[in-house]
Amino acid sequence: MNGSTRSEPVGVILAVDPDRFADVVEAARGAGLTVTGEQPILGTLSGTIAEDRIAALRAVDGVESVDRDRAIGLPPPDSPIQ
Incomplete structure (x- = not known):
């Protein structure tokens, strides 16, 4: 087993x-986040990151x-209640 194997990327919302x-977006990128969406007025962003880097992302100053x-x-609107 190779110790350099990276985990698969997962989608995250911050x-x-x-x-x-x-500044926080740039620091998150430095932690390994590939940004796919930014909502600065709401204070949220979305992206993908290797699962083994999530802890580093949580440690970024400014990430809440x-x-x-x-x-x-969801089922189609005309489907019976399940």
Whole structure:
């Protein structure tokens, strides 16, 4: 087993300090985040990162929370209640 194997990237959504948004985004990129969306007014951003780098992302000064991106499937509006 090779110790240099990287874990698969996962989608994440971050809440960050909106007053330092640009600086926090750059620091998050430095921790390994590939940014896919920025919402500076809301103080959130989304992106992907290797699963083994999530702890480093949480440690970035100005990152308030890191949540995994999740897909939720809903039945069509005309389907019966289940």
